[in-house]
Amino acid sequence: MTQPPDPIISVRNVGVSFAKNRRRKRSLRDLLFKGSLGPGTNAPGEFWPFRNVSFDISPGESIGVVGRNGAGKSTMLRLIAGVLIPDEGEVSVHAGVAPLIALTGGFEGELSGRENVRYVSGLHGMSEEEIDDAFPEIVEFSEIGDFLDTPFKHYSSGMKVRLAFSVVSRLSEPILLVDEVLAVGDKAFKAKCLKRIDSLLEGGTTLFMVSHGEGALKRYCDRGLYLDGTGLAFDGPIEEAIDKYERDLGMVAQPGQNDDFALDSLADV
Amino acid sequence: MTSVGVRTRPGGFSTTSGAIPTTQRIRRVWDYRRILTLLVHRDLKVRYAGSALGYLWSVLDPLLMALVFWFIFTQIFHRHVGYPPYILFLVMGQMIMAWFQQGVTSTAKALRSEAQMVRSSSVPRELWVVRVALSKGVEYVYSLPVVALFAIAYRKPPTIYIVFLPLAMLLCFGLVMSIGLALSVLSVLVRDIDRLIPIVLRFLFYCSPVLYSIQDVPKNLRGFAAYNPLAGFLTLSRASFFPQELYWRSVIVAIVWIVVLFSAGVWVFTRFESQVLKEI
Secondary structure (H helix, E strand, O other), rough: OOOOOOOOEEEEEEEEEEEEEOOEEEEEEHHHOOOOOOOOOHHHHEEEEEEEEEEEEEOEEEEEEEEOOOOOOHHHHHHHHHOOOOOOOEEOOOOOOEEEEOOOOOOOOOEEEHHHHHHHHHHHHHHHHHHHHHHHHHHHHHOHHHHHHHHHHHHOHHHHHHHHHHHHHOOOOOEOOOOOOOOOOOHHHHHHHHHHHHHHHHHHOEEEEEOOOOHHHHHHOOOEEEEEEOOOOEEEEEEHHHHHHHHHHHHHHHOHHHHHHHHHHHHOO | OOOOOOOOOOOOOEEEEOOOOOHHHHHHHHOOOHHHHHHHHHHHHHOOOOOOHHHHHHHHHHHHHHHHHHHHHHHOOOOOOOOOOHHHHHHHHHHHHHHHHHHHHHHHHHHHHHHHHHHHHHOOOHHHHHHHHHHHHHHHHHHHHHHHHHHOOOOOOOOOHHHHHHHHHHHHHHHHHHHHHHHHHHHHHHHOHHHHHHHHHHHHHHOOOOOOOHOOOOOOHHHEEEOOOHHHHHHHHHOOOOOOOOOOHHHHHHHHHHHOOOOOOOHHHHHHHHHHHHHH
């Protein structure tokens, strides 16, 4: 691939380790008597979904990440969202990120939808003026209607996600991160979500997407990264990445796999 | 690249395996100050959502405790500690102590209670801790009118030392934030921290000059009592009404404690941050 000079995302020799068989939490006794909790202490018990991964992403590219469960797709996404710190290497993101992950994060049940929209947009970096500008559009997109002044906790789960999606997708950040959470709302709203992403992409937004769903990947992405559980096995056109991934899966691949559900169902709309 | 001036937060970031120097961490929190303000603002809105009742809740606990202690120590025992009016003496101590206690309890949960946000937003994680310490501080300020009510009722005018009240608040904030930085990450990794906190806090409550004045501590233990990190903000805030309470030694000791605890807090936070992000 030809690389224009200034990448918007740059990943250099990155690796992340996780503790194998880790219990949910340690006790104080472990901390005191088993020494440090730091990374690298129980080397035999750790595993690296990927190591030494490097790639650059130019503004406007749309990237899809493929790989099996546990190959580190979401980990990669979280590194780029800045919510995970690499154990090796460096991740540089040179622009604001709109994370379509953990969507309803930052929403406060006690406050009304209206207040939440303002606060969450602010938390994601919008200024007062930008919020004033975007507010009507966010509300309209969410189809919340009369419930705008109802406390958020009384919303149905569908309404919550709809409002959250409307806010995050309206952040007008140069980078959009999409995890497999996109299957939100009813069929009609899903279609709207897809359209929104389309229009963001047309506007030059850089997309970084994680999915098992072939449909969504092919629809949105032009470049694919394939994580095979040890590192970056392929970086190139999305079709080839998917092919390679499926070839590696070999016989194991089944069309109706659970994981495919989320975005495939979306892509059908 | 977006500039800090236009938006409420910087546009990009860079993360590496290496530790971030403390000065850079502080600057990062400063860069995000508008979001910090927003968070504190939101906390207060939630807290006082039911308007008058919300306010009542935030002062009810320290107030009720003060009344209980006033009853025990003036009506049942015959008080010979503190200064009259004892109820004002108590309320003044209780209110700032409530900030400390609630601050430590909730900074310990700061990351977990915002787990969704921590998982999705690149906002510096320290912000969640600082935000809680600040919110509790604002609640303290809001509780001061109650103190004023007691002062008026007992016709006890403030002394000139009321000018040191902001310093007392700074000491309390510094302690809560420093301790909170360490606890916020440790409580994610270690399961029994949560159980330990109320026990230690109760212990500290009785060891600290809240019910009594530091001057009431027997001479041979006074030096020891002055090394209590909490004595600084307690004595200094109470000097607003009780000039006898002014005890600079405990203030200086508190400042030293804050420097030490802040360094330790930042160290712990830095050390375990990346691990916490994997587990939260």
